Amino acid sequence: MLTLDLAINGLIIGVFYALMAIGLSLIFGILKVVNFAHGEFYMLGAYAYTLAGLLLGISPWISLPFAFLVGMIVGLIVERLLMRPLYSGYTSWAVMRDEYAVIVTFGLSLLLINLVDKIVGPYAYKGPALVDVTRIALGPVLISGHRLIAALAGIGVIIATGLIVRYSYWGRQIQAVAQNRLGASLAGIDTAKASAIVFALAGGLAAVSGALLANIFNPTPDVGVFPAIKSYVIVVLGGMGSVPGSIVASLILGVLESFGGVYISYQYRDTFGLVILILVLMFRPQGLFGERARDV
Amino acid sequence: MKAEDVQGGTRARMRTELLVSLGILAAVALLPAIVANEYWRGVFIVSMYFAMLAAAWNLLAGYTGQLSLAPAAFGMIGGYVTGLLSYHYNAPPMVGIPAAIVVSGLIGFVLGRIVLRLRGPYLALTTLSFAEIVRLIISNSIEITRGDLGLNVPGIFDHRLAYYYAMLAVLLAVQLGLYFLLRTPAGLYLRAIRDDEIAAASRGVKIVLWKTNAFTLSAAISGLAGALYGHFAQFVSPELGLISQTGIIISMVVIGGLGTLPGPIGAAFLVYIASEFLRGFGGYQLIVFALLVIIFSRFFREGLWGLLRRAFERARARPATAQAAE
């Protein structure tokens, strides 16, 4: 049952990708910038989860919300210190906002990676498993217990996020700001607060993704680089700023890599997504769902 | 009177920038007289490699506004072109280096065409993906490139000092070339595209032509830098194309001053030499640079060169106002 096996594993990876990509997509929606330090939130989450278990000996089920909290707090700090100039009062920055956003988030990524490298060291730690069951039979497919439980937890978080963004008071304000920042501010919405919430949420989600995968991809300072690149591919494929698009694109990429790794080339499985990203931007810049990448 | 008016402003500023650049390079030329240590001379040579990459990225990002995240990849491509030619065909550096320039330039041209209509974050994402694809291809094509083991490249000179002055001559040529390019109308077109592409088109600037030119030229210079580095280090590996290498190049340009001539090369020396010092004190160099990049892009957008220029102007304005007050 290789096909089913690959499909299920692909979908599971897709769930973790989605946790990453949703946050990136929300940030793009509200600030129209790509956060090049997004992978480092994943990395911080992975470390928070692993080290909380290792040093404090607490249950992984408590470490998980702890990782989310760490991601949120760092997200809030980053938003407050570095993202404010993108939208508040600095009119002369308008022309340079893309330049600033790319450089400052790229610099932040470099900073966080090397800071963690200095503090924690370059060696990998193994994150604790959420459950002790090594193998669970899912129909004819055998899956590691941690992988399955982590994926289910991830699905839960994604559904909760979707509900919050879609129906909650703040979620609706976020949607309003994403559609039209000026209009939303005229309607009395605190756009700075909306941006802060989005950054906190995005940081938390990426951190949870890192935490859930810490048992499989053990945290090192640069562990976030690849998940970040995957999430760039996903937000481009799903359409920048579209949350449902990101979720669908995550699952597609997960399955595609899973099959491609077996049927096309295992060595080059990490390049599939990158090629997709370039092709999508060349030929269908609005992605599968979202807004157009080219603007006149 | 009027002719003098026109001479001021941008042109006078560019002349000052050229003079300061030449001053920096003159200081570098004199360095071996003071520093006899072979290790430190090697550090200076690598600084010159980074200075070329920084100057090339500055042309693209600082003057043309195209924030490519692939500068390190082009350095790596240049190194591998000459490396592979000599490994497989015994081609001498006299063939390998020009080939590196041409191949990198061509790849830069193609990348420039691909990202022609993309702005800001989309361009950054596409160039980042391109850089990663190239690096993954080189590190996985083990039969051709020996993969992550890297490739031995023959040297050119017997003495380190010969490499030193060869690199310096090339860096000088690059810097002079950029100056003479930027003071022609081409410089106006590139900066116009950076500031507002739509307005530039409405004024008649050939957007496609100048954007692709900037990509091609920047890539060709990076390729040249990579090829020279490969021959000096006698070794190239996929690590030359890592994102962190791009991070170092961006740090240099942002700290020195985006869109200025002396900033990036001056900062390339400062940053690389400082990193060698800091390495001795527990390896905090990358943390310091990353912090500097964030602080400079947040608070001092014109970089070190902008700060220096302003301090200088203020110093010159003070006696003038004092005189006026009398």
Next chain:
Amino acid sequence: MPCLLIDRVSKSFGGIKALDRTSFTVDAGELVGLIGPNGSGKTTLINILSGYLAADAGRVDLDGRPTGGLRPETLAALGVQRTFQLTRSFPRMSTLDNLLVAGSALGLSQEAAETRALELLEDLALVRLMHLDAGHLSGGQLKLLEFGACFMVPPRIALLDEPFAAVHPTMKEIMAGFIRRRHAAGQTFILVSHDMPVIVELCPRTICMNAGAVIADENTRAVLTDPVVIEAYLGEAAA
């Protein structure tokens, strides 16, 4: 042969017809006012004429040559110059360099471009701001600068999109004088404006658009008293 011929040009955005078989011609040396309520398709038309949008149907000829499918930079080189409703400039370049870009791109030598730029700066009262970055200019000064860039090389036709909107009366006077002098010298214009007194003062002929179509096209006084035109404006005001 007219300088500009617009023949049944249509353009839709989604389900909305921004232009619906718009047709008119402009002769060389004319200064034509283009008015109409908000959303009547004026800016869409300017965007098509200057190459920023492609028409869905119809043709545009400049001096008898079809311009469909040409890029903005090509049209600029052919002599179609425009200003933007929301002023566009090069904020990190000096005021002088802003003008030199246009001059060089349209083939002037460096000295010729500099001489010309100085004349224009003088004319627009921007000389003392020559070396200041355009990003530091006021809104009105930016309008003047954009205006100047349009005339670095006298265009075949100048398309001015709302040059007087939100501009200080003094600067408005500088601009109006500038337009009047150039019109007297034979320059061809299309002037989009909501400012009726200026239209009356400057333009001998006015075209009024509504819902993407030309509803009136004669001498300015006649257009402004045309009941159809009044209804188009009042209809909008009532809605």
